[in-house]
Amino acid sequence: MSRREACNLEVRRRAGAVVEQSSDDSKEAIIQAIGVMENLLQEFNALKEEFASIKEEAKENAVKVEEFEKVGEEIKPNPEGNFKQVKEVELLADFVGFIFHQNSKRFVNKTPKLKFAEKVGVFVNPTFQEVQRHITIHSLDAVQLHGQESPELCSFLREKVKVIKVFGVDKTFNFKSTTRYDSFVDFFLFDTKTPLYGGSGRQYDWSVLSNYLGDTPFFLSGGIRPSLVNTIRNFKHSKFRGIDLNSGFEHSPSDKNIDKLKKFIEQLTNHE
Numbered sequence: 001m002s003r004r005e006a007c008n009l010e011v012r013r014r015a016g017a018v019v020e021q022s023s024d025d026s027k028e029a030i031i032q033a034i035g036v037m038e039n040l041l042q043e044f045n046a047l048k049e050e051f052a053s054i055k056e057e058a059k060e061n062a063v064k065v066e067e068f069e070k071v072g073e074e075i076k077p078n079p080e081g082n083f084k085q086v087k088e089v090e091l092l093a094d095f096v097g098f099i100f101h102q103n104s105k106r107f108v109n110k111t112p113k114l115k116f117a118e119k120v121g122v123f124v125n126p127t128f129q130e131v132q133r134h135i136t137i138h139s140l141d142a143v144q145l146h147g148q149e150s151p152e153l154c155s156f157l158r159e160k161v162k163v164i165k166v167f168g169v170d171k172t173f174n175f176k177s178t179t180r181y182d183s184f185v186d187f188f189l190f191d192t193k194t195p196l197y198g199g200s201g202r203q204y205d206w207s208v209l210s211n212y213l214g215d216t217p218f219f220l221s222g223g224i225r226p227s228l229v230n231t232i233r234n235f236k237h238s239k240f241r242g243i244d245l246n247s248g249f250e251h252s253p254s255d256k257n258i259d260k261l262k263k264f265i266e267q268l269t270n271h272e
Contacts, residue, residue: 083112088258090117092265094242097122097144100134101197105253106246111138120144120164124197128156135160144189146197154184162186164219168193169204175212182216189244192222201247203228209237217241224248226260229267 090096096117099106101124111119118141121134125147134140142162145154154163163185167178170193178188190209194200203223212218217239224232225248232243247253249261 083110085256085258086112086114089256089261090114092261093117093245095120095142097246098138100126101146103196108254113139118142118162122146123149125149128153131157132160142186146191151181151184154181158184158186164189166191166197166221168197169208169222171205171208173208175214178212178214178216182214185216187241188214188216188218189221190218191244206231206235212237212239214239219244221246226264229264232268 094117097120098108098111099122120142121140122144123131131143140161143157144164146166157163164187165181165185166189169190192200192202192204201223219242221244224243224245249257251257
């Protein structure tokens with residue numbers, strides 16, 4: 001017999017003894033009180049179980065947070081950025097991204113003015129107030145959202161800037177999950193699915209994008225590097241609008257290889 005069953009049995013035993021010693025007039029009231037006591041005991045035991053479950057879940061989450069923090073310790077952010085290259089980069093691209101996610105090794109907290117390209121702020125699960133503050137401080141033209149941001153947040157932000165919603169894709173990705181964002185964003189970006197919200201430098205099987213039947217145009221991302229120039233030339237999709245270039249064109253995080261970028265874009269755009 002469990003401790004709970006023994007406790008319930010003891011409550012009934014003692015209550016029964018009280019009933020036997022009471023007058024007929026009070027027995028009915030006592031029986032009703034017993035019922036109330038049993039209900040309260042059941043609720044108490046249910047709460048104990050719920051509390052134990054919450055405690056166990058909190059313990060598991062604490063382990064996950066600790067693991068994430070260990071990953072973060074290996075990242076060395078570059079808060080000043082590498083702005084000497086920006087003037088060259090913006091002559092090659094339509095959008096230039098600045099990462100405001102502090103656990104990224106490409107994190108910056110200062111940005112230069114852009115003359116020829118649109119300035120994009122990259123975020124992971126931000127609040128509306130956080131993004132709004134960065135839009136104002138950095139004069140952002142667009143935001144790129146890598147987390148589980150809601151369509152409602154995207155809608156609010158789209159009143160101020162262009163919105164690019166990122167999805168981590170693998171061979172099991174359900175493209176129907178994108179449809180609830182269709183009316184609230186300007187572009188999708190399909191990147192390789194990773195635990196750390198992109199930036200892995202790994203490519204996924206782009207052929208799965210044939211399963212995307214939505215109306216929102218998208219950017220192709222995930223491990224793009226110079227050797228893939230012919231693959232990108234041959235990539236066909238009615239909603240394909242551009243590519244996202246990052247780690248495949250760096251000497252090190254935030255330090256772009258300008259020569260490699262120029263050569264790749266020239267090969268891509270001058271192909272007959």
